Amino acid sequence: MxxxxxxxxxxxxxxxxxxxxxxxxxxxxxxxxxxxxxxxxxxxxxxxxxFAAKDDILDALLAETIATPLELAASMRDLAEPPATCLYTLAWFDVRQLCAAQWNLGALYLLPEVRSERFAVFRLRRDELRGHYEAFAGQVIAEAGVAGIPGAEALPFRLVETVISIRSDEGAAPEYAERTIPDATLRMLGWTGDLDEAREAAGRLLDRLDARLPLG
Amino acid sequence: MxxxxxxxxxxxxxxxxxxxxxxxxxxxxxxxxxxxxxxxxxxxxxxxxxFAAKDDILDALLAETIATPLELAASMRDLAEPPATCLYTLAWFDVRQLCAAQWNLGALYLLPEVRSERFAVFRLRRDELRGHYEAFAGQVIAEAGVAGIPGAEALPFRLVETVISIRSDEGAAPEYAERTIPDATLRMLGWTGDLDEAREAAGRLLDRLDARLPLG
The missing domain is CATH 1.10.10.60 (Homeodomain-like)
Structure with a gap:
């Protein structure tokens, strides 16, 4: 028994x-x-x-951390929404799910084991998510029309993942992150629009895509 | 022998x-x-x-990752330099040293062991560095005078540390980071000044403080 x-x-x-x-x-x-x-x-x-082996468990846990944001990003790719709305939506959703997850699994990304061949598929999927972020960010920069910061399209994905360090340091999911991080992703790209409107548009888009925000 | x-x-x-x-x-x-x-x-x-034990070696390695930026931050605290110059200088220096270090030691911050009592002093010192970042960032926001993003003063420190994830993912220190990250720390605080001037002022300040940038 x-x-x-x-x-x-x-x-x-x-x-x-x-x-x-x-x-x-x-x-x-x-x-x-x-x-x-x-x-x-x-x-x-x-x-x-x-699970046949311990690394299969790790692989399943890692996959969980990117599955829903990847799905959301893919579903937004062919919409005619403004890129700032798409980036804000993705960042908001992703920050929320990183905060809401029971365990701070992103801390496992930096394990030496994850750089091995066994986790090549996971790394490709995470690169795919990073690619979505960079594509939306590149479009935001192009639309902003100002001379932006070269290379800045790489940063929104990175800033979202700082939730992992913050959780690790503070022992809990940071309440402010869910608003501060999506806001900052747009501002650092030189986007000067209204952040309240971006957030409202993101909320409507999530409803339309039937993508429920993970409970915070 | x-x-x-x-x-x-x-x-x-x-x-x-x-x-x-x-x-x-x-x-x-x-x-x-x-x-x-x-x-x-x-x-x-x-x-x-x-070293009497393995954790003493880890402690020494962790201390290395924050020693020089802490020293630099402390030396700038009582200067009459504009806060944007101080924040830019600290972020530039810190990104450079995180990139230039032989091993990506910041990846060890997320070890469960580092949350134990043994590393309480290290964690306090890193909190101190974070405090310097947040103080400079808070002053930049206050001077920008616009309604900024609530909580944004926490982000420059976090953005600088994304060098660790980037190095881990790309297998090498990212060349663009040394310019892109300090630039972005100011922009996301709502600072609208000239980034080339901020960088030149930071270079002059580093000279004056005799703080050599780690070789990139």
Whole structure:
């Protein structure tokens, strides 16, 4: 008899939740699949039914951190919305989901293991997300029409991911980030429009795309 | 007889260099002091002469990443320079040193170990550096006189540290960052002055303080 100690929708979700906690709290290298199984309250053999190896668990956790923003970005690509609205929407949604996630999984991006071949697909997907950010940002710069900062289109993606450091330092998701970071992504591109309007337009676009903001 | 395999100014510097490589390449938890000693070409007993434990090596490496920007920030605090010049100078210097460091040591900030009591002093020092950034940024916002983005004073420090993620993703220090990031720190605070002038003023201030920019 197993005594499952985590409440989750599925055994798979319970394993991911326990692993997310252990990897971010104790470290990835030092956490065994046995420790994950123990934390869930299942046998190691039951865990292997869902994940063949520890790196498969890490891969699934990493994939979670980019899946919904990637989907949102792809759904906005062919709309006729102003690029500032698209960038604001993506940044807002992404900051919110990085803040709302139970564990600060983005802290795992910097693991040496993630630079190995095993995680090449994850890295490609994250590059894809970064590409969406850079495309929207490039369009915002082009529309602003002023001599902007060369290379600035790379920064919105990076600024959004600073949520990870802030969470790590402050021990909690920063409340101000959800407004401050999307606002700043537009301002640093030389965009001088009204930020309240950008936010309202982003809210309407999220409704239209039926993309619910993760609960903050 | 020991066959030291690293070239460094001192045995201590050689140990730090080897540990910096192993911690960032193989991981902190999985690297033993024995492995560090082997990489330097010294006996473990010789290593213990310089560092009593592995966390002392990590602490020394972490301290390196903030020592020179902290010193620079403190030396600017009581000058009558415009805050935009101080913030630009600090961001430029700090981006440059994060890029120029042999190993991407900032990736170690997110280790679970660094949240333990052992590293409380390091965390305090890094908070102090963050405080300098926020003080200069707050003054820039106040001088800009426009309704800025609430909470934006927290972002320049965070944006500078994105060098760490960029290095990790791209495998090398990003050339554009040294100009793009300091420029963006001012723009996102609502500062509308001339960025070329800010950069020239920062260069003059660094000369005056005899703070050499780390070689890029």
């Amino acid at each position: 197993e005594q499952r100690t985590r409440r989750g929708r599925t055994p798979r979700a319970e394993i991911l939740d326990a692993a997310g906690e252990l990897f971010t709290t104790n470290g990835y290298a030092t956490t065994s699949t046995r420790a994950v199984a123990d934390a869930v309250g299942i046998r190691q053999a039951s865990l292997y039914h869902h | 020991e066959q030291r395999t690293r070239r460094g100014r001192t045995p201590r510097a050689e140990i730090l260099d080897a540990a910096g490589e192993l911690f960032t390449t193989n991981g902190y938890a999985t690297t033993s002091t024995r492995a560090v000693a082997d990489a330097v070409g010294i006996r473990q007993a010789s290593l213990y002469h310089h």
